[in-house]
Amino acid sequence: MKGILVKDLLLAWKNMKYLLFAFVIFALAIFSQSSETRVMMLGMYLCLIGVLTPLYTFSYDRTAGWDVYARALPVERWKLVLVKYLLGLIFLCAGLLIGGVLIAVSASMGAASETGRMLGALAGMMLAGLLLLSVQLPFFYRFGPEKARLFIVVTILLVTTICGALMSVRELESSELLLWLLSPSPAAIALLAFFAAALIFGSFFLSVRIYGRGDV
């Protein structure tokens, strides 16, 4: 299994230079924003990288026909599936770590009062990323990256539309729901973590089941 994870990390690494370049451009673009907004937007960017990395390794695998070869390796099917989940977890954890460092730097520059709230929001974002990954991966196994990519677009459009609709309701600006969403309490994060863990286990077993019966 180590070799399969190394393969995915190598693929991610080769793509990383573009992501880092985009990260720098993005960081410069939001430089004029408040430190809190900067950290939150970069956190969202890191969360997206965590979600998208395992998904684009799927596309590379498909292009290379890697799956045919991978099944001939002495690696059990469930481990081949597990690697994609591990890759997502690794990148989301790395996002959490980088985001944490950015928050610490921001706190040292005078935004210490917001540290707890920002950390909470960052953790919430990464958990949301985990939820998104759990939903997406079985689709990738079932339909392949080409068709499943459409599902990502639909999901992002749906979430954006809902958020946009909520934002447009002026009454919500000061509502408790929005405040709760922007600064989740430890209890809310714990609940989200539990939900994400349950979903990721369910998603993993579903992916193993789909992958196990699939032809290559």
Added chain:
Amino acid sequence: MEQILLQVGGLTKRYPGFALDGVSFSVPGGSIMGFVGENGAGKTTTLKLILDELPRDGGTVKIFGLDNRERGSELRAQIGVVFDDCHFHEMFTPAEVGTVLRGCYKTWDDGLYRSLLRRFGLPEKGKKLKEFSRGMTMKLGVAAALAHRPRLLLLDEATSGLDPIVRDEVLELLQEFVCDEEHAILFSSHITEDLEKIADYITFLHKGRVVFSEPKDALLYDWGVIRCGRADLARIGREDIAAVKSGAFETRVLVKDREAAARKYRGLVVDRTSIEEIMVLYGRGEER
């Protein structure tokens, strides 16, 4: 006693419109089994079933005497596979392919991998697979399949599309691989010329069924083809005809005992045959 490294018995897999129907053959240690058949005959499906990449509908596959489903991962660790296409990511270098496979095989031998790359004239670093020619990627596939010191090698059209020089290099290496009884190769190929050079046995698959699984020398030296006119066909006993194909200028009759046919049908020309001709006569011959 001859050790059977791969034994396939009654292997069955059904698809809509196609079925692999009771495929049986065995590959002894120290030998190369040529696995031939027309496109869509079921060769790749058979290889995938041997590797347990697909669920099967019936039959058994024993590798080194062990069931391939019960000990799949353990057995795959001792099998090297070369497919008809390069399945490594094109942005990788051969060194990176080695890094990945080192993590997959406990018996991976970096020194052997490097020496195989050198032998094939492949760069280890500095060149990505997308810059490789087909010959180079196929040689890389062979090097990668051998570097964990497998006992059984499965080749799926591994020499197709290669020029004669590269093919010769690969064939030479394959012959070295089976120089002892501990190793064997199942070599699926359309290039019957390659199989005539190196195979010890030939299994011919036609429309999902094994037509024959015989020692190569028996096919080349014992079997024969009677080349005659359509009128002469009536002289030949049905029991002697393995396959027959009539063309505009001649009728070719495949017989399994060339010398006996020559004695029995005096006046008719009984030539030696080739694997390709046997395939054509069975594959495109008249239904009997």
